[in-house]
Amino acid sequence: MADGISVAGLNAWFGENHVLRNISLRVPANGVTAVIGPSGCGKSTFIRCINRMHEVVPGARVEGQILLNGENLYGPGVDPVLIRRRIGMVFQKPNPFPTMSVWDNVAAGLRLGGVRDRAVLADSVERALRHAALWDEVKDDLDKSGMSLSGGQQQRLCIGRALAVQPEVLLMDEPCSALDPIATAKIEELILDLKKELTIVIVTHNMQQAARVSEWAGFFLMGELVEVGVTKELFTTPHDKRTEDYITGRFG
């Protein structure tokens, strides 16, 4: 059934700027794939193509094919809104809805998506928050504003918010870059837990993080996918000179 995401001949532009060049790779299901590379290499654009968020930016354009379990996400008549329900996203900076409580934040996706039943919502919120390893910390403060939480808690709240709509895939765009090491460790632990049920694609600047959490990794450079493979092999025996230079810290 679930065979993950396969990307073929993906190109993306911001206006005239060709930011992704002919990317093809496979993201296996129920695992963690890391996307690494220096700033501006197209990592974020790449994962934003997967949930069709790239095209939201004025002037942005995508060509190519992305299949999720065999279904073309860029096929004719495919509604990006429905794609985004199946492919959740967590951003670099925690972005809880500031006027909503912890509970409302997690319920937002379902509620604004049309779910009214209080019991169903309450169940989903608790399940999502437990999944996001936040339930025990906030269960007595569900009515407090999401903004009252610490940075790391806010990021887990955002993960919970994304999980509540029960996506098949979770995209994480440098989810720990705004967090301290303890909060980072919690999120990494969470990622290892979530991959049992989800396919995860994580963009990271931190190569130790990529090594700790991912099974597969792709190295991007200037809009091209230089190398992709099993993380351990990519880090120990890279095939491409540029990959080796990057992971040994010679540039970027």
Add this chain to the structure above:
Amino acid sequence: MSGLSRRRTANAVMNVLAGSAAFVVILPLVLVLAFLIYQGGTSLNLDFFTRLPKPVGEPGGGMANAIVGTLILIALACGLGLPVGILGGLYLAESRDRRIPWVVRFLADVLNGVPSIVIGIFAYTLVVRPMRHFSALAGGVALGVIMVPIVLRTTEEIVRLVPASLREAGLALGLPQWKVTVRVVLTTARAGIITGVMVAIARIAGETAPLLFTAFGNRFGYHGLDQPIAALALQIFAYAISPFDDWHRQAWAGALVLISMVFLVSLAARLATSGLQRQTRR
């Protein structure tokens, strides 16, 4: 050392300058309020709020009709002006198109600068002439038109301040654009929008010129939206230019009531929005 002492002196001088500038800002308000209380406070009593005006020569009477009239006119203006202003501002802030918003923004700024008496003439031509008589509705249209550009521009500014990351968070949850706009963007901006609305209400509450030939005023109670209606500003105007001392005192009292209404509206807005912000920070 001399550098440090010079900086200290400069600091002290700037503090005094900035402090006195702040004082000059609030001075006119304090003076106007004090003068109004001095001149009009004595004529304020229960009758003023509950009774209709008495004919010339008879002492007593009140401005109940004008107070109610002003409230009705404000409600009408809000009913007409707020939907257009808020939705229009949302469009200006969220639209991807560049040209149309530029034109709308420019025209709104021009409209904001149009003298209110000209807007009164507009409402006269649009509503009074076809109906063949003055009416509350015409007054509401005139005031509503004055509100639109103020509400439009403040809504736009506030909505622009909503971080793009929140829109993205909404879209990434699989919500359609319109739901993100209404339920995330508008909700996040609501405190600022309420403030803008209150500023607009304070502005129109005191407008007199556009009401002269639209609402027209009347000395009796409310008789329907299609009939002339009293307003505090109109009543103050009529009483202030009259030759009667008693009416002058009533005009002062009316001015005091009007300014208190504006003051209370502003205060309520402040409290409401700071309440919202506290809720967010909690």
